[in-house]
Every structure is written in C-alpha cells, then in structure tokens.
Amino acid sequence: MQKKQDIKTMTELDKIIIKYKNTPGMLLRVIEETQKLDPHKCLNHKTLEYIAKKTKTPVSKIYNIVTFYTFFNLKPQGKHSIVVCRGTACHTRGSRNLLDFLIKYFGFNEPAEGQQTSLTTNDKKFTLKTVACFGQCALAPVVEIDGNIYSRMNPEKLHKIIDPIIKKRKK
Ligand code: FES
Incomplete structure (x- = not known):
C-alpha cells in the first residue's frame, strides 16, 4: 500500500x-x-x-x-548555500584559496581530486558547492551566498562577509 x-x-x-x-x-x-x-x-x-x-x-x-545542470541536486542540501566559482577566470584569481578556506571553516573533509564539490554540514544548515562559471568573469573571483553574488573575493573578505551571516543563521 x-x-x-x-x-x-x-x-x-x-x-x-x-x-x-x-x-x-x-x-x-x-x-x-x-x-x-x-x-x-x-x-x-x-x-x-x-x-x-x-x-x-x-x-x-x-x-x-x-x-x-548544477542547480539540480541528487543529495539533500543545506538550508543555506555557498557556491564558489571554479571557472578559469576565477581560478586564475585565486578561487582555490576561497574553496580551501571554506572547507576549513566548516570543517569538511577535502573532496577527492576531480570530484564535484557538494558538501553539507551535519546539521543540514549549509551546503558548499562549486560551479563552472557564473558568467560574471569580470568580477572574478566570485562567490554566491544564498543567491547573492560577491565579487573580487579573497579569504579575508570572504571571512568578514560569511562570519556574521553564519553566526546569525546558526541561531
Ligand atoms: S569563471 Fe568565475 S564567473 Fe566566470
């Protein structure tokens, strides 16, 4: 039945x-x-x-x-999403460092080389993903947080942006 x-x-x-x-x-x-x-x-x-x-x-x-299409998910997603662009323009301007910073920040295990990144916190609040290109290459490196695009990021700037967002949303 x-x-x-x-x-x-x-x-x-x-x-x-x-x-x-x-x-x-x-x-x-x-x-x-x-x-x-x-x-x-x-x-x-x-x-x-x-x-x-x-x-x-x-x-x-x-x-x-x-x-x-990267916006379809076969795994449960967190309530909030953080997407790091790994396209060529973003890569040459340091998006690997941004991804490494976020992996460490959330305490995720490093994904295997070549494996698509889609990591979700155990409490299902945050999902970290990568995308091939946002089409915003002039603003590289680009990170999207809950649908908002943040341009010309570096780990320090990213930390300043996400820290208050994460603390507020964890409550
Ligand atoms: S490569 Fe990152 S927005 Fe195009």
Missing part, C-alpha cells in the same frame, strides 16, 4: 506535469519545480522515475538533465 506522503507527492507532481505539458523546456521546468517541493531541495530516484513514466521520457534522459 502506498504511503499518504507518496500519494500527496504524486498528486503535486501530476499538477506540475499538467501545468507544463506541451510547453518549451517542459522537462526542465517540471524537474526544477519538483525539486522545490523537497525541504532539502533534492531529487530522489523514485520521483525522477515517476516523472519519466508520466512524461513518457526515458529515465536516462531525466538523469542526463539532472546531472548536467
């Missing part, structure tokens, strides 16, 4: 699918809105399978979309 929560989610998913039926970029919109339903902004396999079935799309295509 299906759980009440599953039925509620399926009903919500059906509504989203109907809303975007036959519109351009339908799959992207459906997946994006579906992700917003989850309290941890995360997509699980069951949900993606359901979307695939209802939209008559191969599950592999859904996964191609989800893994291509």
